[in-house]
Amino acid sequence: MIDAVTNWAGNVTFGARQVLRPRSVDELRRVVARGDRLRVLGTGHSFNTVADTDGDLVSLADLPPVTDINPDRRTVTVSGGVRYGELAVRLHEAGYALPNLASLPHISVAGAVATATHGSGVGNRSLASVVSALSIVRASGDVDVVTRDDATFEGSVVALGALGVVADLTLDLVPAFDVAQVVYDDLPGDTLAAHVDEILSSAYSVSLFTDWTGVPEAAPPRVNQVWRKFRVADGVDAPPRWLGATRADSPRHPLAGMPTVNCTEQDGVPGPWFARLPHFRLEFTPSAGDELQSEYFVDRADAVAALSAVGAVRDVVAPALQISEIRTVAADEAWLSPAYRRDCVALHFTWVGDSAAVRPAIDAVEGALAPLRPRPHWGKLFHQAPAYPRLADAVALARAVDPDGVFRNGFIDAFL
Incomplete structure (x- = not known):
């Protein structure tokens, strides 16, 4: 057994026999051909056991960076x-x-x-x-x-x-293309409910951050921050006041008290797409990894219903939460994509780094969202087996190309 290798968050210790780091595609092919159980380890930012194995872990980090x-x-x-x-x-x-x-x-x-x-x-x-x-x-x-x-x-x-x-x-x-990023503080929950489509469509990319506190039960939450990312060529509409929210007067981090220098530049300063679309700069680690994450996709038409459903269980959710992010994702055709053939709103939860405290909060969120047919992010924590329209096709494809189960693990066995 190798020395303990964990994911970025530290909540998963991999059970692999060894970590292999091929330096060429030919070496990778030889490694795969002689393996009996094998999984690939990327940058380790998944929070569940999707990459775990009792066989060999393969890292591609040493392949030539083509x-x-x-x-x-x-x-x-x-x-x-x-x-x-x-x-x-x-x-x-x-x-x-x-x-x-x-x-x-x-x-x-x-x-x-x-x-x-x-x-x-x-x-x-x-x-x-x-x-x-x-x-x-x-x-x-x-x-x-x-x-x-x-x-x-x-x-x-x-x-x-x-x-x-x-x-x-x-x-x-x-x-x-260039992007300008503007942050707004304190968007009222009733405004979110009344104007959710307008808010989520108000820029090229929009993220809402909330801690789910200070809201009536079974109501959309007050939004701590709205991050609006505009394509400069399309124009930047960022007045001092917007739908009851106030334009931030200094840089913001989604988590109060965290260093804002880690975040990409704000205040409407134009910059390259890659330096504005992410929330965090490449040269900084956004946190120490002391967190867990979950995320659920529902039909965008059900955005207010989803926010209200989570609001109804906020007393369970908020104590285990660091921050929650609400985003949109357009429909695609990938069989196992959470956005398969439906435009989605995604409810993301950054939890505290305590599995025991987070477990009941995940159960509460999944129970609240169940009538809306949520699909979880495959790299985050979830408990209920996801329902995908093309799941049977994905299972059949995996069996056809890997009949001996070389690339399977406990996670794949459970959900595919």
Whole structure:
């Protein structure tokens, strides 16, 4: 047994026999071909056991950091270990961008895609939606290239590592653009209920932060902060007062008391897309990892109902909570995406780093949201088995390409 290896949050200690770090795709193929049970470890930002195994863990961090831009097709091909923060700088220098980014630039492209990680914006889909091709190392060590022309493509992009090791991905690009970020304080809960679509659509990317305190039971919460990210070319509409909220007079961190220097620049100062769309700067670690996270997607049409449902259990939720973020994700076609064929509002919970305290809060949230058919984020903590329309197809695909279960683990066995 190896020395203890944990995820970023420290709540999961991996049970692997060893951690392998191949330095080339050929070495990766040999590692996979001789393995009997194997899972890939990205940057470790999942909060559950999706990457755990009693076999071997494989890290792609030592693969050559390929970022090959094809100007004719306006795509980039990246190796599996590349992080978004590293990729974004290279793209921007060449005049390109990705349509959206997650709140953290520290995560790997392959890991984020595999779990349908996302940013925010009513017109912005998950990060996986820009993938046009993947090179997947199967259990035999052979490499299959899966493209949008393949019938199994939408089942292969968000696949939780159950189909093999993604050696590289090809992503669609857009021209580089500038973003200005403006934060507002104290949006009233009744205003949120009355204007939820207007608020969530008020900028290219919008995030609402709340601690679920100080609100009537079974009502949408007061919003501590609204982070509005505008594409500069589309105009910046950021008056001193907006729907009862006040424009922040200094930089904000979503968590009161945390250093704002960790956050991307605010106050409407224009800057490159990659330096504004995430909430946190690449050069800073946003926290020490002493936290747990959950996130649930519901139909955007049910936004007020979802906020009210969680408000009804706020007495259980708030004591275990550090902060909650409310975002939007546009519908996509990936079989295991929480936004599969429905525009969503995502309710994210950053919990305290105490599993015993968080467990009843997760149960309360899941019970409250159950009538709205919530789908959990695959990389966060959840208890109830998710219901996905294409789940049976995903199971069949995994069995077809990995009949011996080399890439399975307890998490895959439980949910696929």
